[in-house]
Amino acid sequence: MNTIYQDALQRGQESARAAVLDCAIGLLIADGPAALTMRRVATEIGASTKVLYTMFGAKEGLADALYREGFARLRRAQERTPFTTDPLARLNDLGAAYRQHALAEPAYYRVMFEQAIPGYRPNAESLASAETAFDASVAAVETCIATGVFRPGDPHEISKLLWAAAHGAVSLELAGHFPPDTAARRFAALMAAVGQAFLADDHQPDGGPTA
Template sequence: MTDQPDRSPRSPRAAQIVAAAREVLEEHGRDALTMRALAERLGIRAPSLYKHFRNKEAVEAALVEDGLAGMGTALHAALRTASPTGRVRALLAAYRGHALAHPGLYRLTTAGPLPRAALPAGLEEWAGRPFFLATEDPHLAQALWSYAHGMVVLELDRRYPSGSDLDLTWEAGARAFTAQAG
């Protein structure tokens, strides 16, 4: 499965609300993402939002959908252009780049329980499939994703000691997983 699954339909106004929610999320974090903040961002009254989303959780689910779709698109694209021996390296570079470029969305998408029931069928599997395609082993794929996720979270949280060369750390992980996948 390389084609992205169908996405949830959104009216132009719902798409505008999700875009505003993403701006709030990236600028101020998840705690600042409220229906009131969204309404203020859009210059409308908060009750108007409920015509498009039943609650804040529905807005967050739409953001998670966008997060999975965006990450999946980046990962699938990385694999399409990678050599057979460079698949893990390309996948890790794409994962890191996408996550660091969208830290608020990344955290929302990957922290806490996933709202699977609110997501389009097949989206989660499609977004994660590149890890399997790069390793050809389901357990190694999960280990690779866990490595990438842990590295990104630690990098976002600035938990590495100053002077750490994270590019070399990512490269060491890519070499280790490539050896296991080969």
């Protein structure tokens, strides 16, 4: 009988790498940071430690791969969000997709944002790679500005502020502070309130000036 790694390897190197990362994130969440060792992961998937060292270099490389994988999955989730010609609806849809992805991938969310791996700190290259997960959001903000829905401003800065709001609400939900029957409503209300701060005057709900 083939091991998990051997089965994955038959589908290609990318599948083999994904199998390692899936195993590693599972161990991290199930058994804690102490379980995240090259030897333990190798044993679980049925590969040699040499295979893992070749892939990632060392445990730090494995941690970095998990961090990058989390943001890569988020980027794909954003890119899969159905496109709409309404720029504000597009931005809201991307925010909702962020929340849905975080709830679907809480283990990766912890690695990305909650320092689930003690001692790991993403380097400048990894942080830059993480930024690309929000390219769709920046583009949506740019469209809101170009079409006059938002006042002129820095689309990257606006996107980051929207991200900060989304992240705060999602983190509270994952921690159990926002129960399921209120979480979605609170998330939508928060995002609407933050987005209103950037609306052009003629797009304000009451037609009045922006505060």
